Amino acid sequence: MKETNTTWKANLYNDKHAFVYQYGEGLIDLLTPKEGERILDVGCGSGQLTAKISELGATVIGIDSSREMIADAKQKYTHIEFLVMDAVDFHFNEPFDAILSNAVLHWVLEKEEAIKSMYRSLKAGGRLVAEFGGKGNVQTIVNQLRLSLAKRGYEENANLALWYFPSVGEYTSLLEKHGFRVTLAQHYDRPTELADCESGIKDWLEMFGNAFFNDVPPAAKEAIKSEVQQSIKGKLYSNGKWYADYKRIRVVAIKE
Numbered sequence: 001m002k003e004t005n006t007t008w009k010a011n012l013y014n015d016k017h018a019f020v021y022q023y024g025e026g027l028i029d030l031l032t033p034k035e036g037e038r039i040l041d042v043g044c045g046s047g048q049l050t051a052k053i054s055e056l057g058a059t060v061i062g063i064d065s066s067r068e069m070i071a072d073a074k075q076k077y078t079h080i081e082f083l084v085m086d087a088v089d090f091h092f093n094e095p096f097d098a099i100l101s102n103a104v105l106h107w108v109l110e111k112e113e114a115i116k117s118m119y120r121s122l123k124a125g126g127r128l129v130a131e132f133g134g135k136g137n138v139q140t141i142v143n144q145l146r147l148s149l150a151k152r153g154y155e156e157n158a159n160l161a162l163w164y165f166p167s168v169g170e171y172t173s174l175l176e177k178h179g180f181r182v183t184l185a186q187h188y189d190r191p192t193e194l195a196d197c198e199s200g201i202k203d204w205l206e207m208f209g210n211a212f213f214n215d216v217p218p219a220a221k222e223a224i225k226s227e228v229q230q231s232i233k234g235k236l237y238s239n240g241k242w243y244a245d246y247k248r249i250r251v252v253a254i255k256e
Contacts, residue, residue, distance in 0.1 A: 023190070024049050024102035024131065030184070030252055031129045033058040037097040040121060042087055042114075043104025047073030047080065053100065054080055063090060088113040095123040099130075106133035106163045111171075115178045122255040128180065134187045134249035135167045141201060141244060144231050145212060148224045157212050168249055175253050184252035191243045200242025201229040 028049065033039055035057030041050040044062030046069050053060045054077070063085040064070050073082045087101075088110040099118050108114045118128055149158035166174075168187040175182055194200030202225040205212075213221045229242075236243050 023192070025052065027100060027102055027129050027131055027250075028052055028056075030250075031098055031100050031127070033060075033098070038094065040092070040096045040099045042090075042099055042101040042118065043107070044073060044082065045069050045103075047077050047082060049100065049102055050080055050082070051077045058097075061092075063087075088117065090117050090121065092121055096121055096126060097123055098127045101128070101130040101132070103132055105130055106137065106165055109161065109164055111164055111166075112174060112178065115174055115180075119178050119180060119255055124255060126255045128175075128251070128253045128255070131248055131250045133163060133165045134171075134247045135165050136245075137163070137165045137247045138245055139247075140232050140235050141204065141228065142209075144228045145205065145209060145224070148227045148231070149212065149216075152220060152224065154216060157214065157216065160212055162209070162211055165247075166249070168251075171249055172251065172253075175251065179256060180253035181256050182251060182253045184250070186248075186250045188248055188250070190246045190248050192246045194242040194244055197240055197242065199229070201232065201236065201244075202226065204242075204244055 031039070031053070033053045033056045037058040039053055039058045039060045041053065041060060041062040044050045044064050045066075047062055050060055050062035050073065060080060062070075062073060062080060062082045064073075064082070065084065065086045067084050070082045070084050073080070087104065087108050099122060101118075105111065105114060122128065146158040149155075168185050172182045172185045194204055196203050205225050205228065213224070216224070236245060
């Protein structure tokens with residue numbers, strides 16, 4: 001989160017990347033929010049899943065490190081509390097019955113600090129339901145992006161450590177190390193259709209990979225994005241549609 005220097009663009013997120021929260025709706029079935037429960041949405045983005053939890057009768061708070069996303073969430077869902085907080089270090093006076101986190105934890109390079117923050121914020125017996133990028137996530141896109149950056153001399157950009165994509169064994173071991181009991185763990189392929197059939201990969205890079213282009217002039221940035229899209233077309237373009245090669249981890253864990 002704060003380590004990535006990623007610029008979040010709420011309009012682009014909501015317009016062309018709604019799949020992030022739409023896929024996350026399945027997590028709410030695992031979370032099973034109950035009326036009167038106190039629930040925390042870690043990395044709530046612009047608040048769509050937070051709002052769905054609220055509709056089920058729970059008292060929910062959404063936190064995110066992006067001020068722009070939190071501002072957008074507050075504007076849309078005025079009855080819900082949204083706060084700018086970082087996943088690696090957040091504190092509340094009253095613990096929660098459950099924590100939801102969708103498509104966020106792969107942005108947190110200080111993964112053990114995030115796990116400790118979530119554990120500390122749950123009641124005894126409280127549950128964590130999370131999904132995020134796992135080992136091999138967007139590997140086709142990112143490998144080509146690194147090649148395209150490096151061949152133009154942007155070596156530092158090409159070597160940027162932007163995400164944390166663990167194996168399921170690695171992440172569940174970290175959860176157990178910090179006191180959680182893991183009750184569900186999955187690693188699965190989820191090819192994800194992108195919204196724009198013309199510029200799907202370029203839009204994806206603009207939304208999620210913009211930190212790779214720090215100090216890259218606009219013309220070079222556009223050339224790199226175009227080259228990446230064209231180079232991987234044979235792998236990620238099918239029947240007139242672009243797909244991102246997502247691989248996800250989904251976990252459910254209990255604070256013992």
